[in-house]
Amino acid sequence: MGALMNIWRVPDLRKRLGFTFMIIALYRCGSWLPVPGVNTSSLRTFFGDGANGTILSVLNIFAGGALANLSLFALGIMPYITASIIVQLMQTVVPALEKLSKEGESGYKKITQYTRYLTVVLAALQSAGYVFLFHNGSAIGANDLLPDLTIGRFILIVTTLTAGTTLLMWMGELITQRGVGNGISLLIFASILTAAPPAIDAWLNGGTFEKLALPIVTLAVILAVVYMNEGQRRIPIQYAKRQVGRRMMSGGSTYLPLRVNMAGVIPVIFAVAVLFFPSTVGQLVPGLKPLSTFFAPGGWPAIILEFSLIVMFTFLYTAVTFNPIDQADNLKKYGGFIPGVRPGAPTARYLDRVLTRLTLPGAIFLGLIAVLPNLFIRYGGFSQATARGLGGTSVLIVVGVALDAMRQMESQLTMRHYEGVLKK
Secondary structure, eight states, X not given: OHHHHHHHHOHXXXXXXXHHHHHHHHHHHHTTOBOTTOOHHHHHHHHHTTXXXXXXXXXXXXXXXXXXXXXXXXXXXXXXXXXHHHHHHHTTTOHHHHHHHXXXXXXXXXXXXXXXXXXXXXXXXXXXXHHHHHHSGGGGTSOOSSOSOOHHHHHHHHHHHHHHHHHHHHHHHHHHHHSSSOHHHHHHHHHHXXXXXXXXXXXXXXXXXXXXXXXXXXXXXXXXXXXXXXXXXXXXXXXXXXXXXXXXXXXXXXXXXXXXXXXXXXXXXXXXXXXXXXHHHHHHXXXXXXXXXXXXXXXXXXXXXXXXXXXXXXXXXXXXXOOHHHHHHHHHHTTEEOTTSOTTHHHHHHHHHHHHHHHHHHHXXXXXXXXXXXXXXXXXXXXXXXXXXXXXXXXXXXXXXXXXXXXXXXXXXXXXXXXXXXXX
16 A cells, blocks of 8 residues: 555656546546437447347447447547557558658657558448448347438438547547556556446356356456566676777676567457457448358357467567567677677577567467457356456456556656555
8 A cells, every 4th residue: 555655646647647537537428428319228228138249249348338329439449459450560561661660759650640540541431330230220130229310410420430539549649648558558448447347247146156256267367467467588688898988888787578478468459359340340231241140259260260369469569569680789789698699690589589489378378368258158157248347358458457557657656766566
């Protein structure tokens, strides 16, 4: 408690926390503002009964319940995440984007701007799809949830939902700049937490096995996530003596920390965003409805695809955030070397080999934790609300984002000579 109280003794950190809470509160308020012309009572009834077990119920969790109201923030932050995935993948195949990624801050700003433009386009397409889907309620086993739909009302709803996603993207960037931690992750964190009360209620009304097993599984997942996120391999680094101007800089030894789960929860969020695509397209296009059924949540095709995507995105995101060649060049530039490894290309190969061996178990761990709710629904008799709200993916994202936020506060406290929050 003393360490937590230190947070409020730092004026700058107190302002950052207050700003973060204010933005999250505005986000939650916007989740209850429905767009014009929506039959909200029928929509909530559908999501309370008919949407269970479908991709729409999972989308509603990541939107913080906003989709059940078709509110201002019904699309959530998923269009931005999908746009980020597309732009990051294009950096590996488009030379112009790859060149921008190596130009430092100026290149990063241009790539971010392209991501924003793509987010607006994807949000407009997804909102138009939702309007057609909810207007033609028979495609999802419901009544017409958007009665008396006209061209003007269609444009109004699409514009409102697109503007909501754009506003949410801006709010996430504000949290990153003026708040605590990664703003986009914190918004998803807040969205998932809103599913906790219904999940706890469903757990209390569940069967005996569900009541006994869920607390044990949840605690085990939390401990495993913390253990894997904090685990690291320390590569020893030795610096030789060198002369800088007229001064002789003495050598020293330090280490390069390589985390087991260097990508954090980003691969899980990316995988969920991509996994929504075939099911959503299958529900929006009548001729592709078998595609939605094939990749329905809880089925083995969806489980295998989600696991594979998480493993792939873990390696991809790790490769984007940590470049062994650049690290080896920086070590060589400043006179550093790994004992027993020659500087330059051999150091890069050594770091790449160690990073691959670390990333593989981390990727498999993320994949297993993410598919855990589907397995408990399929074989353990857990309810959809309990497994989705308190299951592996939700716990993984909540704990991972919480740890990242605590690290941000830890660094702020350490700079001001306070004892940190995380115990070593």
